[in-house]
Amino acid sequence: MKDKNQNKKSSINPNAAEQFLRKKKKKRSQEEWLKGIQDGNTVVLSQAITLIESTLPTHQFTAKDLMRACLPLSGNSIRIGITGTPGVGKSTFIEALGQLVLAQGKKLAVLPVDPSSQTTGGSILGDKTRMEKLAANPDVFIRPSPARDSLGGVAQKTRENILLCEAAGYEVIFVETVGVGQSEIHVHSMVDFFLLILQPAAGDELQGIKRGVMELADLIAVNKADGALTKAAKQAKQTYKNALHLFPAKASGWTPTALTCSAIENEGLEKIWETINDFIYTTKNNNYFKKRRKEQAIFWFREGLLSGLKSLLYDNKKIQEAISNLEQAILEDKISPLMASRQVINLIKNNL
Numbered sequence: 001m002k003d004k005n006q007n008k009k010s011s012i013n014p015n016a017a018e019q020f021l022r023k024k025k026k027k028r029s030q031e032e033w034l035k036g037i038q039d040g041n042t043v044v045l046s047q048a049i050t051l052i053e054s055t056l057p058t059h060q061f062t063a064k065d066l067m068r069a070c071l072p073l074s075g076n077s078i079r080i081g082i083t084g085t086p087g088v089g090k091s092t093f094i095e096a097l098g099q100l101v102l103a104q105g106k107k108l109a110v111l112p113v114d115p116s117s118q119t120t121g122g123s124i125l126g127d128k129t130r131m132e133k134l135a136a137n138p139d140v141f142i143r144p145s146p147a148r149d150s151l152g153g154v155a156q157k158t159r160e161n162i163l164l165c166e167a168a169g170y171e172v173i174f175v176e177t178v179g180v181g182q183s184e185i186h187v188h189s190m191v192d193f194f195l196l197i198l199q200p201a202a203g204d205e206l207q208g209i210k211r212g213v214m215e216l217a218d219l220i221a222v223n224k225a226d227g228a229l230t231k232a233a234k235q236a237k238q239t240y241k242n243a244l245h246l247f248p249a250k251a252s253g254w255t256p257t258a259l260t261c262s263a264i265e266n267e268g269l270e271k272i273w274e275t276i277n278d279f280i281y282t283t284k285n286n287n288y289f290k291k292r293r294k295e296q297a298i299f300w301f302r303e304g305l306l307s308g309l310k311s312l313l314y315d316n317k318k319i320q321e322a323i324s325n326l327e328q329a330i331l332e333d334k335i336s337p338l339m340a341s342r343q344v345i346n347l348i349k350n351n352l
Contacts, residue, residue: 030062034069037168040107042141045168049143052164053157067160073167075293077109078280081187083177083213084197089223091130093197093263094174098134100269101172109141109170110134111161113177141170159190159300188216189299192289193276196220198240200233200260214240215247218256219275225260225268233260252288254279313348322347 028036028044036044051063084090094110101108110131134140145158162173177187188194196217214220220240225233240258250256259275261268283289313319326340335343 030065030069033062033066037070037164038073040168045141045164046143048164049157049161052160053145063160067163070164070167074163075166077162077166077171077173078193078276079162079173079175079191080276081175081177081184081191081194082197083184083187083195084223085199088197088199089263090176090197093221093223093261094176095131095134096263096266097269097273098131098140098174100273102137102139106171107139107141107169108134109143109162109165109168109173111158111165111173111175112142112144113158113175141165141168159296162190184213184216189296192283192292193279194218195272195276197223198236200224200229200236214243217244218250218252218254218279219272220244220256220258221268221272222258222260223263226262226265236260252279252283252292253286254282316351318351319344319347 033044033048037048048066051059051066054060054063082090082094084093098108098110131142135142143161145161158175162175165173173191175187175191177184194216196213196219198220200222220237222233222236222240225237237258237260244256244258247256257275259268259271261272263269280289283292314323323344326335326343329335330337330340
């Protein structure tokens, strides 16, 4: 019989979870961490994610060893990025598509990246209340991450969270983003398939969608194609499909398309899931799937490197003081921003 704690979900407040880790007296060994994750214990998995997201040096040391142990167990999932304009019904869509995934006997992890409180950094959306049916299913793991200051609303540790979920045996992973923005490339750089959900409106609506986001899309799903909006949804689908043909061919060899669906009426979702599987089949056969994942790993290595170098830069008191003085000099028109930045670079070189 499974431990009843295995089916509990994590707190939606990562700060509260980190406080729990601070207070926890008994330290879990790496073997215990790994066993709990492999056994599908969602309490351990939630705490492991909190460990990864923590900025405490002691937690970072443990997290590094844990990630090293989990890496060989990861990679066996379909990673799907889901984004869309505000009010398009992403949560309803995810719940409906998630039910379809579960019906096929697969385990599902949902990693929404929420807007964050500027004061506490905690998530302000209750993902478990937005996806009640999924949250109640023991084969589903929902863990929101606060966007905080990360570019495009994607938490820096989301990719590591994906790897942990894969090590725990989740076969399909949804990464839901805050909305449509220029920096959605960060989502695209951690998933296999990028799904853009849009409203049943075309024309002027199309002008408001950033070209870069549409270029990233492997599929556009026009949601809310029901009732009085059915006709408008079909028209929008054709408009978006025509727009997709204007973009350059993808390196994946895949031709993006547009489909209609109604998450509320549960219509069109089978076709969307079939399209996702067709994409995975196509890209695995032409070797793009594996190649892309390796490229993503290098991308996130470089992102982590830049983030770490930035931290080192601002943690150095001598450099921090120089930056502060130069900022004041810029405000007083005593030096140009370019020349000031070069002074900081030279200071860094001299201190290496």
